[in-house]
Amino acid sequence: MSKIYWPLYEVFVRNKQGLSHRHVGSLHAADEQMALENARDVYTRRSEGCSIWVVKASEITASQPEDRGEFFDPADTKIYRHPTFYTLPDGIEHM
Amino acid sequence: MAFYTRHLGDNSLVLSQRLCAWCGFAPELEIDLALANIGLDLLGQARNLLAYSASLTDSALDEDALAYGRDERQFTNLLLVEQPNGDFSDTLMRQYLMDAWHLPLYQGLVASSDPGLAAIAAKAVKEVRYHLRFSRGWLVRLGNGTALSNQKMQQALDRLWRFSGEMFSSAPEEQALVDQGVIPATQHIEAQWQQEVRQGIADAGLVLPDSAPYRTGGKQGLHTEHLGPLLAEMQYLQRVYPGQQW
Secondary structure, eight states: OOOOOOOOOEEEEEEOSSSSSEEEEOOOOOOOHHHHHHHHHITTTTOOEEEEEEEEEEGOOOOOOHHHHHSGGGGGGGGGSSSSSSOOOOOOOOO | OOHHHHHHHHHHHHHHHOOOOOOTTSSSSSHHHHHHHHHHHHHHHHHHHHHHHHSSSSSSSOOHHHHHSOOGOOOOOHHHHHHOOSSHHHHHHHHHHHHHHHHHHHHHHOOSSSSHHHHHHHHHHHHHHHHHHHHHHHHHHHHHHHHHHHHHHHHHHHGGGSSSGGOOOOOOOOHHOOOOSSSSSHHHHHHHHHHHHHHHHTTTOOOOOOOOOOOGGGTTTOTTTTHHHHHHHHHHHHHSSTOOOO
16 A cells, blocks of 8 residues: 555544643544544553544644744743742642 | 353454454554454453353363364354455455444343343443444445455455355354343344445445355354364464463
């Protein structure tokens, strides 16, 4: 079989206790349905009650490493821009 | 009852052994993992069923003795599951015909009046539902794929069809189990199987074969020429070193 008709899919999985979908890897599949089934076999090892997202890799736009400067650096010297001076009340979870 | 659970266990065991032979040889990495997954599901079912069957007999048998200590005349699996893997289309068609039978069977067994069997079925039904989804998806995909893939699927169907009738030939002693509510009635399963397979084959753009001369005998221990070599390989270690443990 040739890979020509088997585009790359990125796989995001939220496990049972998880709060959000995490990127776990990629795989090849002929269509979305097959991508879901493959993801379930390759990445979840049938842990019940998890949610899977598959996205065609071509749908993803990534930030460029050479843009790091203007994307991420400017705030580094301005500590007042980071919410680090708050104390969290007890009982707040998942922060 | 012990015979019936052993028959179900043999089905899963032999089919699992067949699927394991794909390991590392499947057409794609993802399919390789999927087939191994299904094989392991079936092996788990086989273990449950054979262990349960062994517990119903008074002998010192256990699941290992049943799996590795019997020859082909003592195996009671359907002839369908022992058929060679052939190519991917043969394996898929065999899987589809089997999954379409397994699902209504286990769904019926979930309501069994026998708690042990009902528990095994409840676990198996989740797995089998996925197996059917997998094999049906591929059936439809390949049936509607290229002219070649359609032709291959049709040939696989024509080759395997004669083994499909055996699923619905129940042994006389099974009627008593049906009456006690232990196992679902064959007619009921056959109706659901027919419905699924007719729809699936139609969705795949394939043609159902005219009723073939059906092959039966698996349940009576009368197998095709394929089971003997499969067992020789599977049981090699126990035959050379009987009772070997590690």
